[in-house]
Amino acid sequence: MKYKQKILILFTLIFIININFFSIYASNTITENKPNVIHQFDENTQLKTNTEKVAHPLQSDFFGYNFKDQSPIFSVDCTNDETRKGKVAFSFDSAYINLYTIKLLDILDKYNIKSTFFMTEEWVESNPELVKEVSKRGHEIGNHSYKHPDFTKVSIDRCVQELTICHTAVYNTIGVNMNLFRFPYGSYSPTTVTIAKNMGYYPIQWSIDTLDWKDDSADAIMKRFNNQSKNLKEGAIILMHNGAKYTPDVLEQIIAKVYEKGLQVVKVSDLIYDKNFYVLNGVQYKFPNQ
Numbered sequence: 532m533k534y535k536q537k538i539l540i541l542f543t544l545i546f547i548i549n550i551n552f553f554s555i556y557a558s559n560t561i562t563e564n565k566p567n568v569i570h571q572f573d574e575n576t577q578l579k580t581n582t583e584k585v586a587h588p589l590q591s592d593f594f595g596y597n598f599k600d601q602s603p604i605f606s607v608d609c610t611n612d613e614t615r616k617g618k619v620a621f622s623f624d625s626a627y628i629n630l631y632t633i634k635l636l637d638i639l640d641k642y643n644i645k646s647t648f649f650m651t652e653e654w655v656e657s658n659p660e661l662v663k664e665v666s667k668r669g670h671e672i673g674n675h676s677y678k679h680p681d682f683t684k685v686s687i688d689r690c691v692q693e694l695t696i697c698h699t700a701v702y703n704t705i706g707v708n709m710n711l712f713r714f715p716y717g718s719y720s721p722t723t724v725t726i727a728k729n730m731g732y733y734p735i736q737w738s739i740d741t742l743d744w745k746d747d748s749a750d751a752i753m754k755r756f757n758n759q760s761k762n763l764k765e766g767a768i769i770l771m772h773n774g775a776k777y778t779p780d781v782l783e784q785i786i787a788k789v790y791e792k793g794l795q796v797v798k799v800s801d802l803i804y805d806k807n808f809y810v811l812n813g814v815q816y817k818f819p820n821q
Contacts, residue, residue, distance in 0.1 A: 601721035603714065603734035605813035607766035607802050612817055618795050619767040620802040621646035622737065624713065625654045626679050628774030632661050635773055636668055638782045647799040648773065649675035649713040649735075652697040659704050666705045671798045673711035674698055674732065682714050682723045690726050711735050711799055735799055736813065737768045741785075743775035752781045756788070763792060766814075768799060 609615040623635065625648050639646060648665050650672055655662050666672060676682075677696040685693065694712060701709055712732040714723070719734065727734045739759045743752050769785070771778050789796060807818045 601724045602810060602813045603719060603724060603736040604768070604803055604810055604815045605736040606738040606762075606768055606815070607804070608814050608816045609765045611819075612804075615765070615802060617765050617793060618797045618802055619763070619765065619769060619789060620799045621769050621771065621796050622673075622713070622735070622799055623648045623771050623773045624675055625650040625773045626675060626715070627654070629654070629658045629661055630774065631776070631779050632658075632665070632773045634779040635782060636665065636670075638779065638786075639670070640668060642783075642786055642796075644786070644796045645669045645671070645798050645801075646796065647671050647673055647711065647735075649673040649711070650697070650701065651675045651679050651715075652677040652700040653679075655697070655700045655704055662701070662704050666707065671711070671800055672701055672705070672707055672709060673713055673735065673799065674701070674709050675713050676715050679715040681716055681718045683718050683720050685723075687722070687726065690723050691730070694727065694730055694732065733803060733805075735768065735803070737770035738762045739767055739769045741769070741771050741778075741781075743778045743781070744772045746776040749777040749780040749784075752777055753784055756781075756785060760788075763788065763794070765794060766802065767794075768802070 607615065609618065621639075621644065623646060625632070648670055650662065654675075662672065674694055674697045676693040678693065680689070680693065682690060682693075698709055701707055710732055712727050713735050717736055724734050739756065739762050741752050742755055745751070771782070771785075786796070803815055804817050808815050809818060810816070
């Protein structure tokens, strides 16, 4: 074999080896250095949290599981349940910045309001003491994924890993076995909704979006909020972000608007039905006669 042919074959082999190595590395990057990653949750397991046991939903809890629309819970119909009448939920997504978390917690404490913080694994790992503080003050924590991807563009395996890595991080930090999940960017598909349900999660969306992450101004946030006033009613889920610059400036105004309508703020888990329900067009309904 000629010298030039040998050189060409050698370079070809090196190229193929490098490509294969890169592919293997890329496929494993998601779980690199992430111990205790689990791939599914036992639907009958109830792990102790700080104050209570959290029950995860069973498929049978979702009435019409195979023929109702596969969407998250955007809001709750409270008309047939006296314990939920007049209630709305505050939720804060925690994915990037942590500068304003304590300010928000102090304001919520001032009004004795408990809310829900949806956290990514990366935020949890970067701010373990804040995670503990949020929990200590009586707020609940929901799963917001590991890397905050668009869930319409990930594989089934990646979807499972995103939920389980975050789930494990929160459990290892504060001992809470989460059962609420919010899709990053609010981006979901029927498949990923089904996966979240099968993993023991209630997928939670929102009915009022402040878009506070734009960091434009307090006035702009309140204008958007007021423009959605028709959605400010019992059963509403309001979306804010703990890392948004102007949210601490408008939170008391939003609370005042809620109180003006005679509404009470609760955690998401205190608003949604945990069993005997169905979801239709994004609205969660209590199953009749249950």
